[in-house]
Amino acid sequence: MWFYLARRLLLAVAIVMLAVTLLFVMIHAVPGDPAAVILGPRATPEQIAQIHEKMGLDDPLPLQIVNFFVDVTRGDMGTDVFTQRPVSQIVLGQMPYTITLILSAITWATLVGIPLGCYSAIRRNSLIDKFVGVISVSAIAIPSFVMAIYALLIFAVWLGWLPAIGAGGDGFWDTLSHLILPAFAVGVGWVGYIARIVRASMLEVLGETHIRMARAFGLPERRIVFRYALTLAILPTVTVLGVGMAHLLSAAVFAEVVFARPGLGALIVHAVDTRNYPIVMGTVLVTTALFVISTTVADLINAALDPRVREGL
Amino acid sequence: MKDMKSTTGLSLDRRQFLKAGAASAAGVMAYGLPLSQAIWAAQGKVLRARSYADINKLDPGFYQNAYNVDVMNCIYSKLLHYQPGTQWGTELQAAESVEQVDPTHIRFRLKKGIMFTDGYGEMTAEDAKFSFERIIEHNSPIAGDWGPLDHVEVEDDYTGVIVLKSPFVPLWNITLPYGAGHIVSKKAVLEVTENGGDFGMKPPCFSGPYVLSDWRPNQVVILTRNPEWNGPKPGFDEIHILPIGDPKTAETAYRAGDIDFTHVSLSSLEQIKAEPLPDTALEERPSLYYVYVGMNTDHPKLKDINVRRAVQWAINVPQLLEVGYFGQADVATGMIAPGLVGHRDQALVPPEGDLEKARQYLAEAGAEGLTLHIDVLNESKFTTMAEMLQAQLGQVGITLEIDVQDPGSFWTIGMESEGQRWKDMQLIIQRFSMVPDPYYATTFFTCDQVGEWNWERFCSKRFDKLNAEAVAITDESKRAKMYHEMQDIMENSGAYRFLTHEGAPYIYRESIMTPATRPDGRPLYRFYDVTSA
Numbered sequence: 073m074w075f076y077l078a079r080r081l082l083l084a085v086a087i088v089m090l091a092v093t094l095l096f097v098m099i100h101a102v103p104g105d106p107a108a109v110i111l112g113p114r115a116t117p118e119q120i121a122q123i124h125e126k127m128g129l130d131d132p133l134p135l136q137i138v139n140f141f142v143d144v145t146r147g148d149m150g151t152d153v154f155t156q157r158p159v160s161q162i163v164l165g166q167m168p169y170t171i172t173l174i175l176s177a178i179t180w181a182t183l184v185g186i187p188l189g190c191y192s193a194i195r196r197n198s199l200i201d202k203f204v205g206v207i208s209v210s211a212i213a214i215p216s217f218v219m220a221i222y223a224l225l226i227f228a229v230w231l232g233w234l235p236a237i238g239a240g241g242d243g244f245w246d247t248l249s250h251l252i253l254p255a256f257a258v259g260v261g262w263v264g265y266i267a268r269i270v271r272a273s274m275l276e277v278l279g280e281t282h283i284r285m286a287r288a289f290g291l292p293e294r295r296i297v298f299r300y301a302l303t304l305a306i307l308p309t310v311t312v313l314g315v316g317m318a319h320l321l322s323a324a325v326f327a328e329v330v331f332a333r334p335g336l337g338a339l340i341v342h343a344v345d346t347r348n349y350p351i352v353m354g355t356v357l358v359t360t361a362l363f364v365i366s367t368t369v370a371d372l373i374n375a376a377l378d379p380r381v382r383e384g385l
Numbered sequence: 386m387k388d389m390k391s392t393t394g395l396s397l398d399r400r401q402f403l404k405a406g407a408a409s410a411a412g413v414m415a416y417g418l419p420l421s422q423a424i425w426a427a428q429g430k431v432l433r434a435r436s437y438a439d440i441n442k443l444d445p446g447f448y449q450n451a452y453n454v455d456v457m458n459c460i461y462s463k464l465l466h467y468q469p470g471t472q473w474g475t476e477l478q479a480a481e482s483v484e485q486v487d488p489t490h491i492r493f494r495l496k497k498g499i500m501f502t503d504g505y506g507e508m509t510a511e512d513a514k515f516s517f518e519r520i521i522e523h524n525s526p527i528a529g530d531w532g533p534l535d536h537v538e539v540e541d542d543y544t545g546v547i548v549l550k551s552p553f554v555p556l557w558n559i560t561l562p563y564g565a566g567h568i569v570s571k572k573a574v575l576e577v578t579e580n581g582g583d584f585g586m587k588p589p590c591f592s593g594p595y596v597l598s599d600w601r602p603n604q605v606v607i608l609t610r611n612p613e614w615n616g617p618k619p620g621f622d623e624i625h626i627l628p629i630g631d632p633k634t635a636e637t638a639y640r641a642g643d644i645d646f647t648h649v650s651l652s653s654l655e656q657i658k659a660e661p662l663p664d665t666a667l668e669e670r671p672s673l674y675y676v677y678v679g680m681n682t683d684h685p686k687l688k689d690i691n692v693r694r695a696v697q698w699a700i701n702v703p704q705l706l707e708v709g710y711f712g713q714a715d716v717a718t719g720m721i722a723p724g725l726v727g728h729r730d731q732a733l734v735p736p737e738g739d740l741e742k743a744r745q746y747l748a749e750a751g752a753e754g755l756t757l758h759i760d761v762l763n764e765s766k767f768t769t770m771a772e773m774l775q776a777q778l779g780q781v782g783i784t785l786e787i788d789v790q791d792p793g794s795f796w797t798i799g800m801e802s803e804g805q806r807w808k809d810m811q812l813i814i815q816r817f818s819m820v821p822d823p824y825y826a827t828t829f830f831t832c833d834q835v836g837e838w839n840w841e842r843f844c845s846k847r848f849d850k851l852n853a854e855a856v857a858i859t860d861e862s863k864r865a866k867m868y869h870e871m872q873d874i875m876e877n878s879g880a881y882r883f884l885t886h887e888g889a890p891y892i893y894r895e896s897i898m899t900p901a902t903r904p905d906g907r908p909l910y911r912f913y914d915v916t917s918a
Contacts (some may be wrong), residue, residue, distance in 0.1 A: 120525055
């Protein structure tokens with residue numbers, strides 16, 4: 073296990089470095105100059121040159137990326153040239169909003185999706201199974217931003233039950249009320265997705281020998297389903313959820329824009345527009361790390377649930 | 386303060402919904418818990434307004450962008466401020482008097498008793514001298530706002546004289562009443578910076594009716610009353626400025642009751658007029674922005690002035706505005722918006738253009754069957770106008786290709802310092818912000834700006850001469866004529882087809898506030914008043 077973890081850690085570092093390097097090359101390949109954006113139209117060429125020097129933009133690209141990684145190992149992700157605040161402070165300040173949104177979305181999607189999938193599998197080909205199938209596919213098919221806009225119009229504008237924008241922050245309930253609509257919009261597609269995966273896995277597991285054996289021994293159906301079938305059927309879902317973090321990070325971008333929420337998505341979109349390289353690099357570093365962590369956690373959960381996986385570590 | 390029932394028409398409002406939800410979830414809900422206070426901050430005299438971007442610079446000596454200045458207006462003081470209303474003008478703020486002694490000397494006398502917070506004492510002429518001179522000494526990007534400032538002489542604690550190297554009329558319009566005119570505490574700034582330079586986002590103290598009490602990046606800026614302020618009492622206890630980039634999201638937030646003041650997009654204007662929102666007033670103000678189609682005069686395909694004129698005359702401006710702004714923006718006659726010195730009554734090329742004339746110019750150039758491309762920013766109004774332009778130029782036999790670019794890429798197209806792309810630039814739909822002095826617009830189109838911000842590479846010695854002279858002319862009508870001529874020169878070069886100044890409509894809740902804005906709709910929050918019951 074420890075060897076496995078060490079191996080995953082090394083792999084994670086390599087993935088993060090590769091992703092950040094690729095992005096670094098990409099953002100420098102497209103035209104744009106942060107100095108021109110920072111200083112505005114009245115800046116003189118000398119002032120622009122000063123900013124270039126300050127940001128290290130005059131250095132060769134390989135040197136810039138090496139310098140970035142060296143600084144990161146010292147805990148320094150650079151300084152935002154607009155506000156002169158440390159990038160780490162800005163990125164880490166926005167990160168909780170995105171993580172809260174993603175975790176809320178995936179939590180409610182899982183809590184609804186797994187029972188739906190289980191129920192559909194147990195009641196295979198019943199009317200309810202067909203109904204859940206239609207609902208699941210619809211939830212997957214409707215783009216999240218469409219769902220977001222309609223949720224906003226219905227629950228914030230028409231009914232006036234929930235706030236339309238922002239992340240709150242004045243206490244738990246305020247934060248929660250600001251989280252409901254974005255989490256709903258980001259997670260709704262996942263409800264259908266998880267329900268379909270769980271249903272398919274459950275059908276497969278329910279047909280296996282050990283389940284038939286359990287039934288032959290007269291074990292209660294509830295125990296068979298939740299103790300013996302679901303623990304195996306859940307494995308593909310856990311893996312998908314781990315990988316799905318990347319998709320959820322993308323979904324968070326639109327949610328943060330539509331709901332005017334703070335977060336990494338909104339931060340990176342604005343940073344790319346303004347060619348704010350330090351923020352772009354810092355954000356990608358953090359989001360890539362989040363992705364690697366989530367896939368590793370998914371693997372560990374799989375290992376904990378399935379002895380066969382554990383033995384292979 | 387605000388009855389949600391009246392706006393939604395439903396019996397269960399948000400507060401009740403949340404309370405019910407909280408009760409069922411926690412099982413401990415009882416009326417009067419801090420919940421309602423926590424969620425509904427708007428119950429006090431709180432102004433909740435939308436800004437299109439989050440603040441990123443609070444040092445007035447190095448300010449960038451109007452949304453930063455909106456906040457600075459509340460937390461600092463300056464000699465003059467723009468008077469709220471529909472006519473451009475200024476009023477005394479920190480100054481008891483400001484007088485033009487001669488063309489290069491302006492004497493000011495500060496009001497007594499304007500205090501800096503945090504124990505930094507009373508505002509003095511020495512603070513004003515420091516605030517103004519540091520902009521030049523530190524080579525701030527906005528040093529141009531102070532033009533030919535030489536130095537400030539301090540006569541006594543409250544009196545100083547601004548000494549200019551040469552006359553500079555824009556000082557009265559865009560320097561003293563705007564960002565660069567704010568006065569900071571010399572002692573405080575020297576304490577927090579090495580040499581009096583940029584203090585960025587960390588103001589060491591305040592001198593306006595409000596102080597910055599909280600800034601949650603990308604979420605909210607909270608200004609609260611300055612306890613040491615002894616000037617006219619502002620209307621609201623708190624101002625919450627929420628950065629909402631997307632105007633449609635801002636409109637939704639307004640409809641949902643999350644904000645009480647916001648600008649609205651021109652695309653929504655017709656609907657808002659047709660179906661007025663409850664408890665809402667709509668005001669339409671002319672914006673100062675100027676939008677135009679520019680042409681690179683150095684590009685081989687556009688070097689012949691007849692080709693440029695063909696493009697000018699082929700453009701039907703009202704048609705472009707109909708698709709780009711849903712017919713809610715007026716046609717511009719030049720760069721300088723109505724209400725400002727130098728605004729022209731009409732352009733040289735009529736708004737509708739003339740296709741026959743365009744064809745004639747094209748034939749004179751021998752450029753039939755020409756293919757051009759246009760760069761536009763990735764906003765729907767520009768891409769839609771570009772598509773209409775494609776159709777319009779197609780009528781005279783010009784094929785137009787559209788190149789849509791993101792802001793980071795777009796804003797460096799014509800800069801020589803950013804590579805060779807300026808050589809490929811042909812047509813562009815450009816939109817620049819503006820402050821209320823014509824100098825600010827024309828100064829970007831001089832010969833020495835070619836390759837910097839003058840992307841059309843237009844160069845006229847006569848234009849440059851007028852531009853240099855006009856800043857010293859105090860006679861408004863004479864100055865206006867000079868700017869008229871400058872815009873004529875630009876238009877006659879064939880490199881420009883002026884489109885619009887857009888518009889700045891805004892909505893607000895009548896039961897909550899009486900807003901105070903500049904004539905172009907920019908908010909002056911410190912003058913917003915609470916609507917009396």
